[in-house]
Amino acid sequence: MELSETFHALGDPTRLRLLRLVAAARLNVTEIVSVIGVAQSSVSHHLAKLKALELVREERVGGFTYYSLAVDATDARWPLIRLARESDDAHGDQARLTELLRRREDRHTLNEKLLEPGQSWLLWASALSSLLPKLDVADFGCGSGVLTLELSRWARHVTAIDRSPQALEQARARLAREKCKNVSFVEADLHELPPGLPKHDLVVISQSLHHVSDPAAVLAQAAQLLKPGGRLVVMELSPHGEAWVKARLGHQHLGFEPAVLEAALTASGFTDVTLTPTPRDGSSPFRAFLLTATRPSRPSKRTAREARA
Ligand SMILES: C[S@@+](CC[C@H](N)C(=O)[O-])C[C@H]1O[C@@H](n2cnc3c(N)ncnc32)[C@H](O)[C@@H]1O
Structure with a gap:
């Protein structure tokens, strides 16, 4: 994939934030929206662009579509990804992501601790x-x-x-x-x-x-x-x-x-x-x-x- 296209794509601040998030954890669109506070339609649009550049991978798990980083250190674009990951978190995304992951963990733990498989606090x-x-x-x-x-x-x-x-x-x-x-x-x-x-x-x-x-x-x-x-x-x-x-x-x-x-x-x-x-x-x-x-x-x-x- 062209390096210049990747540079261009990551020139957009929202895309940069998205990439940083999915590099840190596998997330679905709802979770991404809740962290960055940008409309779902816009998030989906940016994800499609990152996917087309093979920067992001899409997987279906339990009825949800999850996104994660698709490149690793063997990819020529890796230094760029590393820069993106280390760039300034001016919007405080990391704190919200940490909170989201903690809640996710809590939900799993609660369900496991309290109830048999297939049941939940919602029930x-x-x-x-x-x-x-x-x-x-x-x-x-x-x-x-x-x-x-x-x-x-x-x-x-x-x-x-x-x-x-x-x-x-x-x-x-x-x-x-x-x-x-x-x-x-x-x-x-x-x-x-x-x-x-x-x-x-x-x-x-x-x-x-x-x-x-x-x-x-x-x-x-x-x-x-x-x-x-x-x-x-x-x-x-x-x-x-x-x-x-x-x-x-x-x-x-x-x-x-x-x-x-x-x-x-x-x-x-x-x-x-x-x-x-x-x-x-x-x-x-x-x-x-x-x-x-x-x-x-x-x-x-x-x-x-x-x-x-
Ligand atoms: C964060 S949402 C709450 C959603 C829902 N109650 C829940 O707990 O999931 C706040 C809602 O309040 C509505 N709202 C804000 N100010 C309002 C007002 N002055 N009169 C009527 N609705 C208002 C907004 O349009 C928005 O849909």
Whole structure:
């Protein structure tokens, strides 16, 4: 393969990052997208180019297509590859790759440790959710519907809300593929939901609050949408210093102090607030936590006073 073509191909910064990643580990497209934060279509395009130059090899494993480095030290282009591998990691890809590989390892270990072959935590989660009563659930910021699908498997009905028509389109397609008929989609801003939505038993806000400009206003909307006695589940990130997520992923907040959201929940009239942090993992800049809360059957005296004021 022409050396000049390889030089030319690696002149593109995204391709250079891709090559560095697949040189470090065998990865599928979803994993690569999650590390470099570039659209899947663009990643696939660059991978095709690297494959055409025989720099990258493609293999099917367990229903996924994996990519790895196809050249070794016997190849005339090896010095160039070595330079690429040693070049500056300005985007912090290596830290995210390490985290991804650790999670992959964790998944294997958990499945091996806890369960027999063929079973998984996912099955255990569905076993638990099958014990839940049939609830009407609202999914705030449903994105492409990954969580909506899981909710729809046990809920009576799911209202999937997002302001992005593209995200809703993907969610609709995902749910249609799985033949789920108990989901309705609402294109709306979470700060100001349209009037006339039915009341729900449960509102789930997973990884969406860090995208909105006014999280307290969104939590107040959740309170409005719940039946008396309804529950709220919030999954969020603790404060972190990864400022790149603002430009690349559209985050508006670099995580939250749980106490700030707890105070906003109380101000919106929620009670029985519980906080579950996840254990700190030294290699990841992100740490998630879970908040649950209840909209009381009767408003607290304070909220009632405030409503009258
Ligand atoms: C990271 S995704 C969360 C996806 C999903 N909840 C999950 O956990 O897999 C955040 C979603 O919130 C949506 N979003 C952000 N701000 C919003 C707003 N003000 N109103 C409605 N949706 C919003 C985005 O369009 C995006 O789809």
